[in-house]
Amino acid sequence: MSFLRSFPYKSAAALCAAAAGMLLFDLALPQQTPLAFLLLYAMLACGFSPLACCPLYPAASAVFLSLQATLCCALQAAFLLLVAAVYKRLRRRAGAERILFAALAQLPYIFLFPHAGYTFFSLPAEAHKAVVAAGMLAGCVPAEYAVRAVTRRLFRCRLTGAEHVSLCLCWLIAGMGVGNAAGSLALAALSMCALALFSVLLGNSAAVPFSVALSLPLCAAEVSLLPLAVYAVFACVVLAVLPYGRPAAALALFAAYLVRCLLTGLFAQDTLTIVFTLLAGALPAAVCALLPASLIKRIRESLLFYRERVLPRIAVNRSRRAVGEQLYEVSALFREIESAFQTDVTNEGDEKKLLDALKKTFCANCSRQAACCEDDEPLSRLIRVGMAKGKVNLIDLPDALAKGCANAAGLLFALNKQLGEYTRYAAQENAAREGRRLLARQAHGVSEILKEIALEQSAEYPFAQGEAALERALQEHGILGSEIFTYGEDASFTVSMTLPDGCDAKRVCRIAGEALALPLAIAERIPLTHGRMCLVLRRKPRYDAAFGIAARPKQGEIRSGDTHSVLRIDERRFLVALSDGMGSGENARDVSARTLSLLESFYKAKMPSETVLATVNSLIAFSADETFSCLDLAAVDLDTGEADLVKIGSPAAFLLSGDELKILEGASLPIGMLEAVHPATMRLTMKADDHLLFMSDGIPAAFGSTADLCAYLSGLKPVNPQALAENVLSAAIARAKGPDDDMTVLAVKLIAT
Numbered sequence: 119m120s121f122l123r124s125f126p127y128k129s130a131a132a133l134c135a136a137a138a139g140m141l142l143f144d145l146a147l148p149q150q151t152p153l154a155f156l157l158l159y160a161m162l163a164c165g166f167s168p169l170a171c172c173p174l175y176p177a178a179s180a181v182f183l184s185l186q187a188t189l190c191c192a193l194q195a196a197f198l199l200l201v202a203a204v205y206k207r208l209r210r211r212a213g214a215e216r217i218l219f220a221a222l223a224q225l226p227y228i229f230l231f232p233h234a235g236y237t238f239f240s241l242p243a244e245a246h247k248a249v250v251a252a253g254m255l256a257g258c259v260p261a262e263y264a265v266r267a268v269t270r271r272l273f274r275c276r277l278t279g280a281e282h283v284s285l286c287l288c289w290l291i292a293g294m295g296v297g298n299a300a301g302s303l304a305l306a307a308l309s310m311c312a313l314a315l316f317s318v319l320l321g322n323s324a325a326v327p328f329s330v331a332l333s334l335p336l337c338a339a340e341v342s343l344l345p346l347a348v349y350a351v352f353a354c355v356v357l358a359v360l361p362y363g364r365p366a367a368a369l370a371l372f373a374a375y376l377v378r379c380l381l382t383g384l385f386a387q388d389t390l391t392i393v394f395t396l397l398a399g400a401l402p403a404a405v406c407a408l409l410p411a412s413l414i415k416r417i418r419e420s421l422l423f424y425r426e427r428v429l430p431r432i433a434v435n436r437s438r439r440a441v442g443e444q445l446y447e448v449s450a451l452f453r454e455i456e457s458a459f460q461t462d463v464t465n466e467g468d469e470k471k472l473l474d475a476l477k478k479t480f481c482a483n484c485s486r487q488a489a490c491c492e493d494d495e496p497l498s499r500l501i502r503v504g505m506a507k508g509k510v511n512l513i514d515l516p517d518a519l520a521k522g523c524a525n526a527a528g529l530l531f532a533l534n535k536q537l538g539e540y541t542r543y544a545a546q547e548n549a550a551r552e553g554r555r556l557l558a559r560q561a562h563g564v565s566e567i568l569k570e571i572a573l574e575q576s577a578e579y580p581f582a583q584g585e586a587a588l589e590r591a592l593q594e595h596g597i598l599g600s601e602i603f604t605y606g607e608d609a610s611f612t613v614s615m616t617l618p619d620g621c622d623a624k625r626v627c628r629i630a631g632e633a634l635a636l637p638l639a640i641a642e643r644i645p646l647t648h649g650r651m652c653l654v655l656r657r658k659p660r661y662d663a664a665f666g667i668a669a670r671p672k673q674g675e676i677r678s679g680d681t682h683s684v685l686r687i688d689e690r691r692f693l694v695a696l697s698d699g700m701g702s703g704e705n706a707r708d709v710s711a712r713t714l715s716l717l718e719s720f721y722k723a724k725m726p727s728e729t730v731l732a733t734v735n736s737l738i739a740f741s742a743d744e745t746f747s748c749l750d751l752a753a754v755d756l757d758t759g760e761a762d763l764v765k766i767g768s769p770a771a772f773l774l775s776g777d778e779l780k781i782l783e784g785a786s787l788p789i790g791m792l793e794a795v796h797p798a799t800m801r802l803t804m805k806a807d808d809h810l811l812f813m814s815d816g817i818p819a820a821f822g823s824t825a826d827l828c829a830y831l832s833g834l835k836p837v838n839p840q841a842l843a844e845n846v847l848s849a850a851i852a853r854a855k856g857p858d859d860d861m862t863v864l865a866v867k868l869i870a871t
Contacts, residue, residue, distance in 0.1 A: 132269075133170055136161060140178035142295030150182045150233055152191055153291055155254055156261035158198065159220050163212075163262045164269060168202035186232050193226040220258055224251035260284035286331045293335025302339055303398045309336065310402035313349060314371060317356040318364060318406055319418055321586075329353035348378055356406065368407035375399035442572045449568035453561070468544075472501050472536055480532040484524065496522075504537045584634045588613070591633035597621060604634070609690060609757045611636065613655040616646065627655055637871065641689065658871055659690050659756035661806065666840030666865040668847040672816075673858040680814045680862035687753065695751040696812040696864045698768065750812040752866070759804040759868060769818045772831055773802060774809040774842075779832050781824070806870035809836050813846065816859035820850035839865035 140154035147153065158175045162168060172195040179191040201219050205212050212219070228247045263284035267277055277285075297305040309332045317325040333349035352374055359370040376399065379385070384395055473494060496518040504510040510530055515523075523529055585602045592599045592615075602615040613630055623640050631638040642654040671678035685693045748767035754760070763782060765771065773780040782800065804810065811831070821827040830849055836842040843863040850861055 136171060137174050137178065139292060140174055141181060142292040144178050144181050145295040145298045146291045150187060151250060152179055154178045156257050159258045160261040160265035162198060162202060163216060164265050168199050172199045184232055190226045190231045194223045197223050221255055227251055260287045264288040286334060289331065290334045290338060294338055297335055297339045303394055305335055307398040307401050311405045313352055314356065314402040314406040317353050318414065321360060325353045325357060326350055365407045368403040371406055372399055372403040445568045445572035449565045449572055453565045469498060469501055472540060473498055475536055476533060480529060504533055508541055509534045509537055588630055588633045591629050595629055597626060609657060611657040615653055617651055617653055619649050619651045623653055626653060630655055656689060660871060661756045661759055662869045662871050663692060664839050664867045664869055666843035668843035669862040670847060672860050678860045678862060680860045682862065682864050690756050691753060693753050694866050695749065696814065696862060698748040698814040752810060761802050761804055763800045769813060769815045770824060772811040774836060775805060779828060804868045806868055808868050809839060809842060810866040812864040814860055814862040816861035817850045817863060819859055820854040839867040
C-alpha cells in the first residue's frame with residue numbers, strides 16, 4: 119500500500135502521453151519520417167528527465183518496422199543524452215546553443231536513416247533527407263513552445279499567440295498520425311468529440327476558432343479547406359442551440375452531420391461505410407448530451423475562460439479585512455477611553471478633610487482642645503449629619519459636644535461655613551462626574567459602532583454566481599457590460615457593473631433581475647470616466663413603507679409643540695418617531711424638535727439604542743429646567759417587517775393588522791425628568807398592509823378614554839396611511855371638550871414590493 123501511495127502517477131501519465139505523442143508524430147507522414155524528434159527536443163528543452171524521455175524516441179521508431187531506423191533513432195537519442203549529461207556535470211542549462219546540438223543530432227538521420235523519399239523532391243537521398251532535417255529543425259521551436267504551454271501554462275494563465283500557433287501545429291501533426299493509424303473516420307470522430315466538448319464548455323464564440331483548429335488534420339488529409347468551413351458551421355450550430363439544453367445541442371450537431379453526409383453522397387456507399395460514418399457522428403453527439411454535469415463544472419472551473427477573477431476579489435476582501443482590523447483597534451481605543459471616564463472620584467476622604475480643617479481653624483485656639491480631641495467620634499458624627507443635610511443646627515449636636523464644647527454656637531457656625539464650601543465643591547464634582555459618565559457613554563457607543571463595522575468589514579464577501587448569465591442577458595438586449603461582479607448573499611446581495619454612460623439604469627436593473635431571478639433595486643450610479651459609469655444594484659427589500667401625518671396646534675397657538683420624524687437609516691431600515699414636548703407652543707416644539715434631532719443623529723450613526731436613550735435623556739436634562747419630552751419611536755426592518763418600538767412617557771400606540779387591533783402601551787416618565795431613563799421597549803412583526811399608529815396625548819384626551827378610542831379605530835378599514843391619520847385627527851377634533859391641546863397623528867403602512 120505504501121508503494122501505491124508513493125508511486126509517481128503524474129510523471130508516469132506524462133511519459134505515457136509523451137510516448138503516445140511520439141508514436142503519432144512518427145505516423146504523421148506517409149513516408150518514414152521520425153517527427154517524434156520534435157517532441158524529444160521539446161521535452162529536453164523544457165526540463166524533462168533525459169533518462170526518461172530519450173529511450174521513448176527509439177521505442178516509438180518501432181512503427182517503421184526497420185531495425186536500421188531504430189538504430190539511427192537510438193544514435194540520435196544517445197547523442198542528446200550525452201549532451202544532457204555534460205551540461206548536468208557542468209551544472210548549467212543549455213541555452214540557444216541547444217538548436218546547434220539538435221542540428222548535429224540530424225547527421226545520423228541524414229546518412230543512416232532508410233528513407234524512401236517523396237516524389238516531388240528530385241534530389242539525391244542525402245540531400246532529400248537534409249531538406250527534411252532542416253524542416254524538423256524549424257519545427258523544434260514551435261514544438262518547445264507547445265510542450266511548455268501544455269506543461270506549465272495551460273489552464274494557469276492566458277496563452278500567447280505563438281503558443282496557440284504552436285499547439286495548432288502539433289495537433290496538425292498528431293492528427294495526421296491518428297488519420298494514418300486509424301483512418302479518417304476515427305480522426306473525424308475524435309475531432310468532433312473535441313468540438314462538441316469545448317463548444318459546451320466554452321459556450322461562446324471562442325468555440326469557433328477552436329473548431330477551425332480541430333479541422334486542420336482533416337484539411338491536410340483531404341487536401342482541401344472544406345473541413346475548415348464544415349467544422350466552423352458545426353460549432354455555430356451547437357452554440358446556437360445550446361441555450362435550449364445539451365440534448366438539443368447534441369441533436370442539432372448530429373442533424374448537421376447528417377446534412378453533410380447527404381451532401382457528400384454517403385448513402386450511396388456500402389452498408390459498412392454508412393454504419394461507421396454514422397457512428398463517427400453519433401459519438402460526438404453522445405459526448406455532448408451525456409457528459410455528466412459535475413464533470414463539466416469541474417472542467418469549466420479549470421478553464422481560464424470560466425475562471426473567476428480571483429485577484430480582484432482577493433484584493434477586495436483583503437482591503438476589507440485590513441480596514442476591519444484598523445477599525446477594531448480604534449474601537450479598542452474608545453473602549454479604553456470609556457474605562458478612563460468611568461473611573462469615579464469618591465468622597466470617602468471628605469469627612470476626614472472636614473474634621474482636620476475644623477480642628478485647624480476653630481479648635482486650634484480653644485483651651486479645651488486636648489480634652490475634646492481625645493475622642494473624634496462626636497465631632498465626626500456631627501460632620502456626617504451636616505454632609506447629609508447640607509448644614510447643622512443645635513438639635514444636631516451630639517450630647518458629648520453639647521456638654522463639653524465651650525463654644526457650641528461658634529462650632530456650628532464654623533462647620534456650616536465649611537459645609538457650604540463642601541456643598542459647592544460636591545456640586546461641581548457631581549457635574550463633572552455626570553459629564554464623565556456622558557462621555558463614557560459616548561465612547562461606549564462609538565466603540566460599539568466601530569466594532570460592528572469592523573466585524574462587518576472583516577467578514578469576507580461570499581462572491582455569488584451568475585455573472586456569465588447576467589453578461590449574456592445584457593448582450594441579448596444590446597448592452598455591453600464589463601467588469602460584472604456579484605457578491606454577498608440574502609439581503610446583502612449586490613451587483614456591480616461597468617456600463618456605457620447612456621444606459622437606461624432602470625432597464626438594466628430589470629434585465630439583471632430577470633437574469634438572476636431576484637428582485638433588484640438601483641443603489642448607486644457612479645460616474646467613472648467619460649462615457650462610462652458604474653451601476654450598483656442591490657437586492658430589493660421585501661417591504662416598502664408609506665407614511666401619513668396629520669396635526670393641529672393648540673387653540674391660540676401658531677405652532678404645535680409636537681414634532682415627528684421619518685428617517686431612512688440605511689437601504690433596509692427606517693426610523694419613525696413622534697415627540698411631544700411638555701406644554702404647547704414654541705417652547706414645547708423646541709424641546710420635542712431637539713429630542714428628535716438628537717435621536718435621528720444617533721440612530722443614523724447606528725449607535726446602540728440603550729446608549730442613544732441614556733445620552734439624549736442626559737442632554738435634555740442638562741439643557742434647561744422643567745424641560746421634558748414624551749416619545750414614540752419605531753425602527754423597522756424592511757426585509758423582515760420586524761419593528762423595535764420605544765415608548766417614553768407617551769400615550770398608547772396602535773397596530774392595525776387586518777381585523778385585529780393591538781394596543782401598544784408603556785409605563786415610563788418623559789425624557790429629561792430624571793437622570794436615568796427607563797423606556798418601555800417591545801418588538802413586533804408587521805405584515806404587508808399593516809398600519810402602525812402613533813399619536814400625541816391630545817388625541818386620547820379628546821376621545822375621553824382608551825376604550826372609546828379603540829372602539830373608533832376598530833371600525834376603520836384603512837387603506838391609505840395619510841387618510842387614516844386625517845380621519846383620526848378629524849374624529850378627535852369633533853369629540854374635543856374642555857381645554858384644548860396639540861394633536862398629532864402619525865401613521866405608517868407596510869407595503870409588499
